Amino acid sequence: MLGEQIIKGMAVTARNFFGSYVSKERLTTVQYPEERLVPKENTRQFPFLVYDGDDAEKGLRCVACQICEKECPPQCIYIVKSKDKKPDYKGQPQLYPLTFDIDISVCMSCSICVEVCPFESIKMDTEFELSTDDRFAGLLLHKQDLAKPNSHYHQVHAQDAKDSDAVIAGEKAKAEAKARAAAEKARAEAEAKAKAAAAAAAPAPAAPPPPAA
Amino acid sequence: MFEKLDQIFVTLKHLVLGYVPEALQPLVSAVLSVTLILSVFPGIFAIVTIFERKGIGRIQNRYGPNRVGIPFTNIRLCGFGQFIPDGIKSLTKEDIVPRAADRVVHFLAPIVMLIPVLLAYAVLPFGRNMTVADFDAGLLFFFAVGGAVEISVFMAGWSSRNKYSLLGAMRAIAQMVSYEIPLILSAVTVVMIVGSLKLVDIVAAQNHYTFGIAHWYVFTPWGFVGCILFFIASLAESNRSPFDLPEAESEIIAGYFTEYSGFKFALFFLGEYLGMFAIIGLGITLFLGGWTSPVSFLTWIPSYVWFVTKMIAIVFVFIWIRATLPRLRMDQLMNLAWKLMLPLALINIVVAGIWHFMGPDWQRWLVCAAIIFGAYLVLGRGLMRHQKLGKRTYRYAE
Amino acid sequence: MSLPFLIIAFVTLFAAAAAMSLRNLVHCSLAFVVAFAGLAALYLNLDAQFVGFAQILVYVGAIAILIVFAILLTRSGDTPNEAVLAPGWFYGIAVSAAVFTLLGWAVLSSSALPKEVSSAPQTTVKNIGEALMNKYVLPLEIIGLLLTAAMIGAVIIALREPGKTKMEAGELKIDKTAPPSSILHPPSSTALTGGHS
Numbered sequence A: 001m002l003g004e005q006i007i008k009g010m011a012v013t014a015r016n017f018f019g020s021y022v023s024k025e026r027l028t029t030v031q032y033p034e035e036r037l038v039p040k041e042n043t044r045q046f047p048f049l050v051y052d053g054d055d056a057e058k059g060l061r062c063v064a065c066q067i068c069e070k071e072c073p074p075q076c077i078y079i080v081k082s083k084d085k086k087p088d089y090k091g092q093p094q095l096y097p098l099t100f101d102i103d104i105s106v107c108m109s110c111s112i113c114v115e116v117c118p119f120e121s122i123k124m125d126t127e128f129e130l131s132t133d134d135r136f137a138g139l140l141l142h143k144q145d146l147a148k149p150n151s152h153y154h155q156v157h158a159q160d161a162k163d164s165d166a167v168i169a170g171e172k173a174k175a176e177a178k179a180r181a182a183a184e185k186a187r188a189e190a191e192a193k194a195k196a197a198a199a200a201a202a203p204a205p206a207a208p209p210p211p212a213a
Numbered sequence B: 001m002f003e004k005l006d007q008i009f010v011t012l013k014h015l016v017l018g019y020v021p022e023a024l025q026p027l028v029s030a031v032l033s034v035t036l037i038l039s040v041f042p043g044i045f046a047i048v049t050i051f052e053r054k055g056i057g058r059i060q061n062r063y064g065p066n067r068v069g070i071p072f073t074n075i076r077l078c079g080f081g082q083f084i085p086d087g088i089k090s091l092t093k094e095d096i097v098p099r100a101a102d103r104v105v106h107f108l109a110p111i112v113m114l115i116p117v118l119l120a121y122a123v124l125p126f127g128r129n130m131t132v133a134d135f136d137a138g139l140l141f142f143f144a145v146g147g148a149v150e151i152s153v154f155m156a157g158w159s160s161r162n163k164y165s166l167l168g169a170m171r172a173i174a175q176m177v178s179y180e181i182p183l184i185l186s187a188v189t190v191v192m193i194v195g196s197l198k199l200v201d202i203v204a205a206q207n208h209y210t211f212g213i214a215h216w217y218v219f220t221p222w223g224f225v226g227c228i229l230f231f232i233a234s235l236a237e238s239n240r241s242p243f244d245l246p247e248a249e250s251e252i253i254a255g256y257f258t259e260y261s262g263f264k265f266a267l268f269f270l271g272e273y274l275g276m277f278a279i280i281g282l283g284i285t286l287f288l289g290g291w292t293s294p295v296s297f298l299t300w301i302p303s304y305v306w307f308v309t310k311m312i313a314i315v316f317v318f319i320w321i322r323a324t325l326p327r328l329r330m331d332q333l334m335n336l337a338w339k340l341m342l343p344l345a346l347i348n349i350v351v352a353g354i355w356h357f358m359g360p361d362w363q364r365w366l367v368c369a370a371i372i373f374g375a376y377l378v379l380g381r382g383l384m385r386h387q388k389l390g391k392r393t394y395r396y397a398e
Numbered sequence C: 001m002s003l004p005f006l007i008i009a010f011v012t013l014f015a016a017a018a019a020m021s022l023r024n025l026v027h028c029s030l031a032f033v034v035a036f037a038g039l040a041a042l043y044l045n046l047d048a049q050f051v052g053f054a055q056i057l058v059y060v061g062a063i064a065i066l067i068v069f070a071i072l073l074t075r076s077g078d079t080p081n082e083a084v085l086a087p088g089w090f091y092g093i094a095v096s097a098a099v100f101t102l103l104g105w106a107v108l109s110s111s112a113l114p115k116e117v118s119s120a121p122q123t124t125v126k127n128i129g130e131a132l133m134n135k136y137v138l139p140l141e142i143i144g145l146l147l148t149a150a151m152i153g154a155v156i157i158a159l160r161e162p163g164k165t166k167m168e169a170g171e172l173k174i175d176k177t178a179p180p181s182s183i184l185h186p187p188s189s190t191a192l193t194g195g196h197s
């Protein structure tokens, strides 16, 4: 009969109408400022700079190598190198950025800077509430805005941060091992030298010197 | 006490008129009535826009607007303050007139739209003794001014010099002209039974009670069909979904008011809703007993409250329909009007005649209901015969 | 002659003059609508409610729409550059004045005209209805029949021959080589295939 289907359709919409007052599951909308969804593991918005320890200046991992500046597709990173050097986490003296600016109105969140950085120092943040009434200066983030502690990184991307820490630990261990090896070698060489000197002093034919290591 | 409450507006008006010199009394009386209408119905319009947005939201499992409440506080009122910023926004927007537009006609169209719509309120009985102008031919007046809306639609569509506007206007006029016929024919039945074109008489004729239930015409077979036909036609007359072809957003932007912005757009919007309220008011008056209460033990509730309640209830049904049914195609629209509603309305007139002449027997219920149901079945089958789904062929405009 | 009458008469005459002399046809028709409305107001001013409302319903609601549609469908909305008044307007005025005089003379000297103005009759809608249904029922039915016949005739003329589109019936010619002139008239399928084969 004509009109049957209309009645059926009206019943469906009526059920939706009343159901939306009864069961909360029907309403998929998240009431944003009050309710928030937990961000997904791989959420990324804009980059930030990681620092270790408590001091943003001292612990900044970035060594101002400018790889990210060169690789950034829309060219939104601006770095000025320092003249002096400061020790990095391995204790080696490195340059550090005097200025590190990212124009987030240009940044396209491609994460290429993160991928090219050899020093685990630039990472993607999940912060998205960056709206401002100043569209020029307000959207140009400076070093002090960008620098965030490693703990923040752990908070936003736990797994990545762990991996990154592992990499750094590995690097550190390697560097330490190298340093130890170098020290050992130096000591062995010194010993050998000392022995040789002693042998030269007392010209007794001795067994050939033991291998250095 | 309740009597006083019922007549409070009438008493107040007489009180005010008592302080006015004799010669000015008609003028002041008119101004007072018009002021009341001009403040109440746009107010209802404002609330209804929120209801509509929230209702459709709920039907689609969304919240709808729920943020704006009282300004500068944290009170949200479930979003019922939304109409204030909406209004401010549309009133402060720039008024853009296209360069090619016909400026005079473009300017006049929204005004010509609003005037007949507001005039239509003059004859509606909002409550006991509450009719602004109780014409002898009140029903005719209503339809006459309603017809003038078409001119404004044409003016808007033509003067904008925009093909979407013109298309929208053409669609709107074709639709309004087609649906005016079932609209008027379904109202004719009531006129036949009551024997008067006066809306106050029509309400008075429905103001009886048997076993505590009112004699509304919707409770008779012919009245039921007439009521449904009337409200379907009024949906089409007020360009509401599923008959919203004239302003089909997905096809022709906004139809005849595509080129309107700011205040003029708001006027069109207002005119459209006020037209809908007016036509719903007429439908209530004709079939749903106007300001009378449905059951006799609720007669103490003031008459105007009943009127507004019924109106809002019907508006809710309209919103519900809007959220349910997809837009009709042009040929479906015309088929519905000319192949189903018009014949049914004509048969309904005959049925009303039979009802009148069979006297107060119980058989008349049976006979009338049988005739109407049979006609509906046959017409419905005829309309659905061509609805078999098959391969779709497209024909372009020739 | 009361003030409302003067105002209504002036507006009506002004609109009628505008309907004659405006250049844009749509403007003319809109001015015509104003003239119709003025006429309706005149009826209302004479307390003839039913006629007044019927005038609005029929003329403003229906006839005006018909005129407007006819204008839109038959010619483009361009405004003519030359004057709208025909060069022989003088003769036109002379003829219409002569006809008006003749008619006025005939009416005034008619014996059917009551010499003294009787008091306004009590014409209510009820009276009109009773008159139509009793005294004038036969003319009413005849007019109804006539209009129905006219409408059926119009439908039959507008009806296409079954199974034929307008184009096949030869009513519509499409230049098959020309590109479609506007977006409102996309090429029909025959025009498309015709252009390629």
Ligand code: SF4
Pocket: A047, A071, A072, A073, A074, A075, A076, A077, A102, A106, A107, A108, A109, A110, A111, A112, A113, A114
């Ligand atoms: S995320 Fe992409 S665009 Fe943004 S700073 Fe890094 S490299 Fe540049």
Ligand code: SF4
Pocket: A061, A062, A063, A064, A065, A066, A067, A068, A069, A079, A116, A117, A118, A119, A120, A121, A122
């Ligand atoms: S963030 Fe990484 S790649 Fe960019 S300058 Fe600093 S260390 Fe180099």
